[in-house]
Every structure is written in structure tokens, then in C-alpha cells.
Amino acid sequence: MRLLLIRHGQTPSNVDGLLDTSRPGAPLTGLGEQQAAAIPEALAGQRIDHLVVSPLLRTHLTAAPLAADRGLEVGTDVPVVEGLEEIGAGSLEMRNDPEAHRAYLEAAFAWGAGDRDMSMPGGDDGHAFFDRFDRAVREAIAGAGAGAAGADPDTTVAIVSHGAAIRVWVAAWADNIHPSFTAENDLPNTGIVTLEGSFESGWTLADWLGTPVGGAALDDPAADDFSGETLDEVESDAHPDAAVDRRTLD
Template sequence: MRLLLVRHGQTPANVEYLLDTAVPGPGLTELGARQAAALPEALADEDVEALYASTLVRTQYTAAPLAAARGLDVVVRDGLREISAGDLEALRGDAEHGELYLRTAFAWAAGEADLRMPGGESGAEFLARYDAVVAEVAASGAGTVVLVSHGAAIRTWAAARAHNVDVSFAAEHRLANTGVVVLEGSPTDGWKALSWAGAAVGPAGEGGPAGRPVEGVRG
């Protein structure tokens, strides 16, 4: 099956580079709403059969224009929410703690799933909840599915589960708001990343020009 992992549109927290992972979270900025509105055209060539979003409202707002354009319901699943920042949530705006957050998440993808985010979930818990939604999607029989999720969650899960995406690649390639990671495969056979924000992903996670990225900003 074809799996499209889409990061949500821009939020006020993104503008200020804040850790904001709690449910329900903020909505979209004006730019974020425009990014969401651009998704139907950006994914016009994709035969999307199902559409999922997390319990954080920013993903549901991002999915809404695509749902309306394709006549699909948005299936909301908690497993797709952002990696919980735990104790780091209250320390927002601190670059040191933001780096600790990402280092911990990428350590999970590198195999240290027993590590726990300070005051938050472990890698095993995060991967289990995300895997459960992907397994549900695969069992549905849909050929192409969009999962609207979150930057750290997408990068961490892709690095852990796609055989041609390693931690170095995921760490070096931030995913802009409404950026898309396209994968092909199944929970049984494994996953291969085909493109990352519009650039092809090679066997060793090497990028090259391909497709077109969805308009967005970093953060």
C-alpha cells in the first residue's frame, strides 16, 4: 500500500518554535490554513482512499480541505498524535530542551526504545501506538492512505520503520508544515520511503530532485 504521512499546517507555536504537544493543542495560523487549503491540489495525482488525523486539532483542520475535496471522512486516532514532550512541555522556548526532545526521539528510532522522554512516554510506547494505527490502515484494504500527523512523530517513525531512512537522514531533513513523506509497503513486509518533502529517497536515504514539495515553512 501507499502511505502518505503529512505534517499539519503552521500553528502559532510553530512560529515561536515552542514545544506544544498536549491535546487538543492550538489551531492553525492564517498561513497554516492556506497550506491546508493547498493540500487537495498538491495531492491531486494521489488516489487517496482514506484519510486519518491525530487527536490534536491542528491535524484535523489540516485534513479538512482534503476531506471535503475527496468526499472522505477524517478518521481521528490518538496514536498519530505528536510525541509527548512530558516535563519539557513547560520548558518551551528553551533550545537546549528542544534538542533533548529530538535527541531522545531519534534515539528511539536508533533502537533505544526503552528510553523515556522526561516525564513522558517511552520509545516503545510511541512506536506501539503509531504502529497500531498503521496496522489498522493496512488492514482496511485501502491502496493509498493519508495520515495527517506531526513533525517529530513522522520523522521518528519513518526512521524506525522505513529500511532506507536512517536516523541521520531524518535528523538532517526537517519536515516543513504540510510536508509529505511517501512510503510504500506493509507492516508485514516493511516500508520503503519513496520521497521526502518532494525529493526522492534512494537506497541509503540519499535525496534527489523529484516531484514537488507542498508549500510550507520550517518550524
């Protein structure tokens, strides 16, 4: 089967670099609305058997144009799945300084590399994140009417979720990449990650979209969107003269 992991559109918190992970979360900016509006055309002709969103507002607003295009409504035909929300920032919540960005992503990417005992400052460890995100993805797959093994390889589930959560989950589950891949490649707002396979047979990364679905014209290089940036970029912001420590990613 196929998973489309769609990052939400731009929010004011993305522009300002805020660690905004609590509910209900920020709405979309005007650019974020344009990004969301581009999703239906980008996925035109793409089979989607089930579309789900996280509990945070920005995923609902991002999914709405695609849902409308498919004759669906968020909250009824498009269910809210608990567990698909962003990685909680703990005591870093609503900070926007480079040191907080670095601490957040270093903990998160350590989980993707296998160190699930590490805790987010004032928050959960990696075990808690994977327990709830794995459970949520399984629930989304079940909602498509697919068995756990995804018997129909063409069954497609679209999940609108969050930058750090998608990147860390893919780092741990995609069996054809090194875990560092997701830390070394941007995932901008409305970037889509495509996985093929199942929990039983394993997941393979089929595509990583490093631009918004509408292309570079809908990107915002001036935004402080750290959760979509590479770890090198975030490290450079926090410590411009320091070498990047890759120990957690090897």
C-alpha cells in the same frame, strides 16, 4: 501499498517554538490555513483510499480542505485515530528554549535509531511511542479495507500527523535509509513523506518532501519550528560553540 504521512500546517506554537503536544493543541495560523488549502491541488490525481487524522486539532484543520475536495468530512468519513498524536513532551511541555528542543529531539531520534529504553524527560520511552503509533498505522490501513500485507500495491492511506512522530517512525521503519536520515533532513509543515510496502514485507521510503506542499512560498524560515528542523540546527541553537554528538544516531 502506499502511505502518505502528511505533517500538519503551521500553528502559533510552531512559530514560537513551543513544545505543544497536549490535547487539543493549537489551531492553524493564517499561513497554516494556506498550507492546508494547497494540499488538494498537490495531491490532485493521487489515489487516496483512506484519510485519517490524529486526535489533535491541528491535524483536523489541515485535513479539512483535502477531505472537502474528496467529498468527505473530518470526524465521520475521516476518522480520528488514537495513537497518531505527537510525541509527548513530558516535563518539557510548553517550553520553547533551545535546551528543551535539544532534549526532546535527542530522546526522540534515539528511539528511531533503536534506543527505545531512553525516556523523554518526565514522559514515555520509545517502546510506548512505537506501540501506540504502530497500532494506529495498522488501524488506518485496516480502515482502507487493505489486509495486513496490503495486497493491492496501489492502495493509498493518507495520515495527517506530526513532525517528530513522523520523522522518528520513518527512521525506524524505512529499510532503505540510515536512521540518521530523518534527523538530517527538514520536514516542514505540510511536508509529505511517502512510504511503500507493508509491515510484513517492510517499508521503503519513496519520497521525502522538504518543502510545504505549496512550495517555498508557503514556508516560514523565521518560525522557530524546531520539530521540523535538522538535529544539527537544533544543536546549534542550544550550544552554538559545541560539536554535535552523533552517538545516538550511529
